[in-house]
Amino acid sequence: MHSEPAVKIAGLVKRYAGKTAVDGLDLRLAAGQVTGVLGPNGAGKTTTVEICAGFRHPDAGDVRVLGRDPLAEAAALRPRIGVMLQQGGVYPGARAAEMLRHIAALHAHPLPVEPLIERLGLGSCGRTPYRRLSGGQQQRLALAMAVVGRPELVFLDEPTAGLDPQARHATWELIRQLRTDGVTVLLTTHHMAEAEELSDEVAIIDAGRRIASGPPEELCRGGAENSLRFTGRPGLDVVSLLKALPRQSTAVELTPGAYRVTGDVDPQLLATVTSWCAQNGVLPHSLTVERRTLEDVFLELTGKELR
């Protein structure tokens, strides 16, 4: 993608009472793509979103949203961006449908409100005051409010946290639709599979800095080894298998008849293993290529200790 990024963040710093929440963050969101922003609790994701949305002052660094300064040019940006934060932004007594209609009326070409309400399963609670909605319903209303104005860019801070599976799927569909419509999406989430599934690019943030970024499949491919497992008769000659494999591969019999090959698992390595099986009269009962998931990558990069 060669067009100008929808969001450019360079050297962003934010401190709260001497505590550094964002520590020199660099991040770019490609226009028209979904960027998943991942990070442990307290990594600075929400703070970054709030700064991009013009709700907070950065202490240092440069932030450009659709080419503009999110604070100084907030009025010009407001009709062009949608924001869903983890909480707040709704008057507690406002009824769900009224609130959405009100937001829609502030925009020049809003989405039709009723279909959006139905799509997010809010039809039965349209007349319910915000404070009486369940947590998941409040989340869905916040999502509807973020997208109803047909924004060019949407910030979604943990949109699926606490949602039931149906609402989660409806949210994923909505995010896919936004992408199809060319909307740029920043999505923060703790669900690695969700990020892997929905994002064109992923950025992993830790302690206020970007520690990795790229398309999810690229992040999963790089770094540590993948593995290939197969089952066959017990006691196969793994030393001879190892000799057939590229250097730095390993081959072990984990339990009788269960074998694991690690290394740079690519189509060539798969062909080497299957041709070794053919030469040795082995018909594997099962053969699986295990690739690292985004969760594996995340834990490798950010560690397994609780923050």
Ligand SMILES: Nc1ncnc2c1ncn2[C@@H]1O[C@H](COP(=O)(O)OP(=O)(O)OP(=O)(O)O)[C@@H](O)[C@H]1O
């Ligand atoms: N208003 C605030 N006042 C003081 N400290 C704050 C404030 N908001 C956030 N922080 C601190 O800044 C750090 C980053 O918080 P932030 O909410 O941006 O992280 P996050 O990555 O969104 O976390 P989570 O995944 O838990 O939502 C945390 O240590 C948090 O305690």
